[in-house]
Amino acid sequence: MTMTACKNCPLRQKSMFMPFTDEELRFMQSFKTGELKVDPGTTILMEGSNSPQLYTVLSGMGTRYKTLENGRRQVINFLFPGDFTGLQAGIMGEMKHSVEATTQMTLCAFRRDDLWTLFRQHPARAYDLTWIAAVEEHFLGETIASLGQRDAIQRIAWALVRIHERLKAAGLQKANRVPLPFRQQDLADALGLSLVHTNKTLKTLRSKGLAHWNDGVLELCDPPAMADLAMIDLERPQKRPLM
Amino acid sequence: MTMTACKNCPLRQKSMFMPFTDEELRFMQSFKTGELKVDPGTTILMEGSNSPQLYTVLSGMGTRYKTLENGRRQVINFLFPGDFTGLQAGIMGEMKHSVEATTQMTLCAFRRDDLWTLFRQHPARAYDLTWIAAVEEHFLGETIASLGQRDAIQRIAWALVRIHERLKAAGLQKANRVPLPFRQQDLADALGLSLVHTNKTLKTLRSKGLAHWNDGVLELCDPPAMADLAMIDLERPQKRPLM
């Protein structure tokens, strides 16, 4: 198994990502120190640990989550191809959450110690990194609004629409269908709902002909109705940088 | 009224902030383009707007919030002295939430257009900016965990402990007491609770002798018990950069 060269990165041409200049491509290639391939269930980054690596997801999916003292788990976000993770440890010195692979995953690895070099030598990429952090902050803010102000069916509709958008933008869509290989428990833990109620609410969405999520495949049958239910102003997909 | 010179900034020597070099101080002074003083209730940044300004809170307090289609409001975070805001608009081109002054506030204003100059000319400050974004991301993640996994009394305890920590670090503490000039409705909107239940839960905390929040002053009577109730591993206050 050989490592994917940045030049041949399957992600960089997707519509959602801003294009690279040749120079940036070379720089990223030098920044990339390796590739990590992990099996489902593998913990990639651990809460409290001080990882020397930062990662961009090349393929596969995972979860970022926190575990509370009482044993409950909060999934903070799902990890999809193109997502960048590990910045917290890279900058603050310690991961504040864990990252786990749900499927097999391939990740581009960068050295934490090179981060400072990046800021000094390539301000445009540093700016992009901050951009990515700002996008994530926006998403987390929206998640907070969902957990705080939406009821169960709205929350699930919101999550499915957002997930669908993300995966679509990452080029994984076929006719309103995207792969979504998580368990219902993962979604429940992401939305602060019980597994039972999540299951029943998914059933409601199914019976209303709005969304089907079975066998690891999510189909949004009526995206506008879903967006409406979720009280989402469907933002036209904005391009963002890829690390 | 004259503008506060960065050299005389009352915040920069607080224990929570990393010290400035003389050179950085000069740079920030040149980066600062003005000072904004607003009355309580003023909207400083508006969701959807494209503000040309970024701000650091010099004094006073405010809220960052989103309004949903159904009229409900989610307070995403409170704004305290030392907080930096507007990065989203600065980088993504549009605010994804609004910012409102709760008390009278004074803010240092920076020009959005200078942001790119900052990245090119002062990588250390750019790094700090990303650091601030990472800290915020961490906090929002913890908020998500609170809304998703803690019950009402734990949520309120969590919020009061975190708020107390922040204000203490900002040097506003006197004997376990900090100023907290928000309404119960603001806290309710931040935690996804109804006003009524927030009120009753605060009463419970009071009657247990754990925390008193009256007349705009928050007193944590038994911080360890509160932290315990909130399932918080009280992180020793980490220094973070100040913009």
Place this chain on the structure above:
DNA sequence: AAATCCTTTTGATCTATGTCACAGTTTAAT
């Protein structure tokens, strides 16, 4: 001083969602 407005407080109900218990289903392990 009266009136108005805003916030806090309290009690009485209602309901969305959690918890429990168990039955199918599928996949993996022996």
Place this chain on the structure above:
DNA sequence: ATTAAACTGTGACATAGATCAAAAGGATTT
């Protein structure tokens, strides 16, 4: 093939917290 383990699906019941209604306290205006 059989058992075990993991996930999904469903009904019965319990409850934390929402909603409704209204009072009481302060502050501000007339």
